[in-house]
Amino acid sequence: MFHHALDYRVAYADTDRMGFVYYGNYLALFERTRTELLRANGLAYADLEAAGTAMPVIEAHLNYHAPARYDDVISCYGELTSFKGLRVTVSCRIMLGDKLLVDGYTVLSFIDMATTRPKRIDGELRALFEKLAENKP
């Protein structure tokens, strides 16, 4: 079940000389989607880092179906598709109205920022990710 995370207005800065959003820039939109998906569920990622835990991306995949253009307002949808203690997979869809432009996913791990070592999360944080992973139909 994909949740609407944010709308984003394409700037000139986002485009390339083909007239479309540069293919690398969608990963920043995937980041914004993850952040707003978590925030909508009560977790500000900035607070997570402030408490010493970071979630680096360890894998990313993107399928480009159709281009976004300058001044388009595109919609970013996200779903936490799996959580397995050490890793989270978040799927993303970038749409222009009903039209799918880009979809894909990122896999994130949890690390202790002090040691940069992998970290198994627990307590409320674990409960949140479990709840999100169960929210799928």
Added chain:
Amino acid sequence: MFHHALDYRVAYADTDRMGFVYYGNYLALFERTRTELLRANGLAYADLEAAGTAMPVIEAHLNYHAPARYDDVISCYGELTSFKGLRVTVSCRIMLGDKLLVDGYTVLSFIDMATTRPKRIDGELRALFEKLAENKP
């Protein structure tokens, strides 16, 4: 067989607040790798577009093994791993010395820039991509 395509000095502009190269920025390095791989084989991608053919990316995949840091000089390697008339797959490896930082691939199609329709390439261009795809051991 991966070919050394270019070396790249990491700028402050490339980093994020975790102190590493932002995960989305590697797709620009994948682009530079493709471009230099083609140039080393006699094809300036700019000339291809000037002649009316573009190669948009339709799929991208990245695995993040270790971070690149500010002022690192990282090395970008590429290999054309498959060519099937309408699509090309280019694999990339970003290394810091002997250490693998990021690997992955992009899949590109050929389009006619005037119509934005898919295009089957032929002649010298086709021969070049066939040669590159055969260069693998």
Added chain:
Amino acid sequence: MFHHALDYRVAYADTDRMGFVYYGNYLALFERTRTELLRANGLAYADLEAAGTAMPVIEAHLNYHAPARYDDVISCYGELTSFKGLRVTVSCRIMLGDKLLVDGYTVLSFIDMATTRPKRIDGELRALFEKLAENKP
């Protein structure tokens, strides 16, 4: 008289390893400010280009007073401070609440996109820029 043009959530993608928004990224915010300032006055910049006129930036100035940080929601204000037939100056202020982070301006010219030559605008477009330039107290 500065007008509120947009609010912007700082992403990880915008930050650098000092933990702040990278100094070069504010020019994209200056662009967004100009675009929304024009849109609020009835002019979609995309339509202007569709009609054959572009407004390239010919000069930019930025003063950095304080840094924006990850996840800050910063506010962008703009004012058209001068219009002289061939050139427009737009001043920008980036604020975090009441705190001034960055201010500066960009100077833009008008060009005919077909010829890339400077162009003197007239009619409704000229009237719009004259009105905006007069809107100052």
Added chain:
Amino acid sequence: MFHHALDYRVAYADTDRMGFVYYGNYLALFERTRTELLRANGLAYADLEAAGTAMPVIEAHLNYHAPARYDDVISCYGELTSFKGLRVTVSCRIMLGDKLLVDGYTVLSFIDMATTRPKRIDGELRALFEKLAENKP
């Protein structure tokens, strides 16, 4: 006296839909120019930060004379034009062969990274910046 700091190949990632390098991206080139200017004079900026001193940009100015295009190899020149204990001004010129594309400057201060307070540099570092500032004709 401007010193050649580096050459830079324009990537697709650097361009915008007008077909030129996006105006905001030149500040990353100004950064690279400063870094290589210092390195050529024996100072790796990364070492400066490792020793606890950072040089944030407090002012930037750019004049856009002509556009850089995809695949251009542009040359970046820098000059330390003034040093006054707490502030350094570095002028930059971005050229395509003999043609001036962009020039401008950045003003940087010195801060103690632990306290983020302004810092008056001394010793070898001060001597280096004084020497660079005197190198002008």
